[in-house]
Amino acid sequence: MNDFLKKAFQSYYLKPEISFPERFSRREYAFIFWGEKQMVRHISFKRREELLSILRRRVPMHAYYSSAYYEKPDAPTMNEKNWMGADLIFDLDADHLPGAEKMDYGEMLKLVKKELQKLLSFLLDDFGFGEKNVEIYFSGGRGYHCHVKHPEVFQLGSQERREIVDYITGRGLDAKDIFGEKVVETKRYGEKVVPIKRLEMPRPDEPGWRGRISRAIIETVKEIRKGDKGIEKLMEYGISRTRAEKIMESLSDERIKRIEEGLLDQSPEIRRFFLKSAIDEVAVSLSTGKPDEPVTSDIKRLIRLPGSLHGKTGLRVQAVKIDEIEEFNPLDDAVVFGEDKVKVKVTRPFKIKMKGENFNLTPGEAEVPEYLAVFLVARKVATF
């Protein structure tokens, strides 16, 4: 079975479309070869042709390069390599996604895409990176990689990178300071003067998380108001029916108007609900495709070589333009193999749409296009 895949990969690596990393000769390269468990690493290349030659001759199952660049990238220990800097990498993967195993491949990747869009909004708007500094790659597996290549980030250490991760995931957000208290009127009860306080929301145009929370709350209110399905909408946020009814009850027209004007009642229900749903909406979510944190703050990690093939799918690690993310379909755009018919033995029922064609496979022998054959064998759904 490895032979089949290896041969297919070899045909691709005769004429691969590799995007070579900048500072090419300062990077460490690493490979996993077919049938071997151990990663071969600490390799460096002076010229691009040397890398192409390895791909062609040895045909790796997986190919990686280091996000860091080093003085001596081929030295056997990290100390001797002498770290000079590193790109900032975010890894969004469907692996931790709840219920991912029940989803089909396409659905899974769509969910990760949503997280990717949130991540991009942080990187472009809050961190102010230009589109030219941000590269998106389909990982060839179950997610996307985002590489930030900006001269100001190369030298950041791992604590500083972790702060950036905390920012996009909302970790450590000081929620209690987001709403200010404001006295809106006073009431007299005989001798006593009682101030009526409301929580003041941040303005939608405020920078950072404050503005984002505010915009998300207004968005949520609009969502809930649309039609009379408010309770169902609330339940979509994971709120029980009883609680949703309670919230809807308390959302009088007057209250909603106040929220749109920036004042939130001190009703704990309302405050808790809006804050939580807003944070969930804004944060690059920890549960659905969180950027693998040790990965981003690790200043010397290995990442898949753009243009190489993923050994467990046969799909290409594929660059995706920012304005083409919505349309990008890995099961079409990251497919490199051709239409030639190949006989495989399917081992379990499997449905997939690839290259625009629907396949509904049942166990047993089947004749399928080569691109599907590679995918099936690599994912161990079929044998050759």
Add this chain to the structure above:
Amino acid sequence: MNIYIAAKYPFLKEAKEFVRREEVSTEEILHDPLYQRARDLGMQRVNEAIERGMVGNYVTADETDALMTIFSYPIARMIVAGIGSDFLRSRYALAEAKRAYSSLIKEDNDFVSGMAKEFGIKVTDGLKIYFTDYLKNAPTWSEKWKLVNMPLKNGWVELKKVELARLIQENLRRRLYNELLDLRPPASIKKVFGDDVIRIKNLMQRKEMERKVEIGKASISKFPPCMRQLLAAAQSGVNIPHVGRFALVTFLHSIGMDTDEILRLFSKSPDYNEERSRYQIEHITGKISGTEYKTPGCSSIKTWGLCPVEKMDDICRKVSHPLTYYRYKWRSKK
């Protein structure tokens, strides 16, 4: 720049210019009776750093006073470098940085942003600084300073004057510490300041010795699972996140460990840097920040992803604070 401002900020380029303009040699500064006052003030800077953790603001009644104050700064640096104790280098660098901060917060915005620029911090549009400079200089281990709680837009963080001054303090502290490491003091330092140098050297050696005292006091078996896990990570050299370190330090401090005992636990961390760790610990425990940070409760620890839910035990389920867990175990043992 006028000479009085230079006297307040003797580390600035312009202040060094005043020294250069006097065209005196290091030997003259160290021996000429003309500079006796500068030498006294230099020694005073060092003593105050040791005793109070902060250098004082000296009155400069006239230009001579100001000039002597300016000269006292390079002299103090030579003394510190001559003593050659890392503890002293850290402490002195911090004490000078804190003094600068206390003056800076009284200046206007332009002055503060001007100084930030001189230190290579990118500033724009008043008091906005570039986020990478923010990350390198802000005490982000405290929640208030985490980037997530700052107004970040297009790469720039908008700060208040005192906040920028605080970042300058950190930048200055680090800069000064590194300069002290590289500084080769003239041999005559020991002759000129002989008795004081010996006295301080002994004092510093005693401090270093105290570090070697056994930990012992804290009983690890009574730690809650989260702290046990963090401690194990710190001791086995696994890198732990900032918030984790913060939680652990506040906890260890609350149960009675001092800076040196905590430091020793961290010394195996892969990115261990004694000077930085000491600074962080002393900041968190309130020794230098004036704020003694409290140990975060279980809810924060859970939010930060530091609660090993699978290791929770019955006591965990009863309490909502790691310290309550610890005290509970103490009581139940007795």
